[in-house]
Amino acid sequence: MTNRFEPGHGRPDPALSAIMSERRQLINLAYRLLGSLADAEDVVQETYARWYAMPRRQRDAIASPGGWLTTVASRICLNLLGSARARRERYVGEWIPEPLPERREWTDGVTADPADRITLDESVNMAFLVVLESMTPAERVAFILHDVFRYSFAEVAEIVGRTPAACRQLASSARRRIRASQAPATPTTAQAGIVRDFKRAWEAKDVSALIGLLDPDATVIADGGGLVGAVLRPIAGRERIARAYLDVARIAPDLTLLERTVNGQPGLIAQQHGITVTVFAFRIAGDRITNIWAVRNPEKLRPWTAG
Template sequence: MGAAGASIDEMAGERRQLINVAYRLLGSLTESEDAVQEAYARWYALPRSRQDEIVSPGAWLTTVTGRICLDVLGSARARRERYVGAWLPDPLPDHTEWDRGHGTDPADQMVLDESVTMAFLVVLESMTPAERVAFVLHDVFRYPFAEIAGILGRTSAACKQLAASARRRVRVARAPVTAAQQADAVRHVKEAWEAKDIAALVELLDPAAVMTADGGGMVGTVLRPIEGGVRIAQYMVAIADKAPGFELLERSVNGVPGLVAQRAGTVMTVASFDVTDGRVTRIWAVRNPEKLRPWVRASSWPSLPEAGLR
């Protein structure tokens, strides 16, 4: 059946899948939404006769979205070189906690699984645009290499090689940890941080741990990663000392346990953690207000002074 048999509702129903694809490719909710909107705009700009020739509008939309994302990834590297401080992917709240004041927020349509954890997305950032597209579409969404070849403008064999190269990066970077282990580690960090207990924090942090913060030049934060468990612990306690009444909230961040700092009903910082053998190896703290929009109306949460990684 061609596109003539595809209803408006069926076309709109593809949006959830496209948003999920685009976010994993770009790591940005805004850019993902823009890419999907552009794909739909191109569809509706087609003559009806051309639409009728397309057997699978969903596959067509995925192909176009993939090409748009590939172009965005190509230009993103240059833009991120001009970005103030470190660039991190947008943190995602749980479906029950995103800002519903924004209506059809793409975060509400996101499938929260291992492929959207901050640790996974950061590894994706280390790939070339072509590797990322090939890997995400094939290994995460199970698209055949023949279709991916059409997006990348390469042969199926070349796309297989790209995905294999990307897979090796992921395999090296990944360290399995259960949800319970992650939650325990995050909870202990929260307790030690609130208690301003440097010794306890040092015990919870891997000696080679790294903390990266993303303020985007819009709020105060460290511009370079802090390396070493001792230095990170000292920094975290210094933050707490500057914020009387300091409090943290345990929340799901990109589908796994994380911490949120809030002030007067507004989320100031969202922190994600990577845990190996019970110790925290990486902390990613997002403070850029542009990236916290899905979180900012969590008015039912307890208030929290601005303790967020400043």
């Protein structure tokens, strides 16, 4: 991070290091709230713009700059979540949260600053983010701030403009949604083996093997954003899914499938001519795949694509 200087002064802002050290926390918070790295980056940029728009004396009077930044970023996210529903009604096809690679797999030059990288844990796996999408904006903010980032309900109340008791209820409601959606835990190594078997069966065009790896009620959701080809509605049922993927193999024989970490869990990417064109995230219950999320919207593949 290069030094920034306070306008009108010939020396660095003495509070700069403390202020900029919050950047990673803000990126992590905003991504979990919005499900979009691009939107999270915009939120953090706007948050810092508001900080530096204040007179120096007013900034110096703030006892907890980190708390101020978190409050402002959270409120911006809350406003964005309120308008996101209307935007997604106009979205072409299904909307899936933006997938993230493992830290060491980030493409050089796309997110060069380590402070911009997301900490990968269970609160960013794709199944978790998809459930968050079903929550109200207030539920989502209260839950993420309290359960994930460990803010007290009094602090959450100040951010969302509700009472602590109301925020406690919001987080409790969100928690019930999460519990209702959770599958029995499958060890990561077992998940990786199932994803690898899926990849091999797909490459071998083995429909029986594909069907055997899928739950009878499995679903596939694809997100092309209207920018590239993708099924506009979910595909349900393992036979239909298996045959759909065999169709893809026939239509695009030059696809290269690679095992990658997607939002902290085993996943796949598909490349054509060395460029990532699809990222696949999986939800696995026991020894069967129950959900596949296929992100094809190129605007959501920046960290995966050389450029």
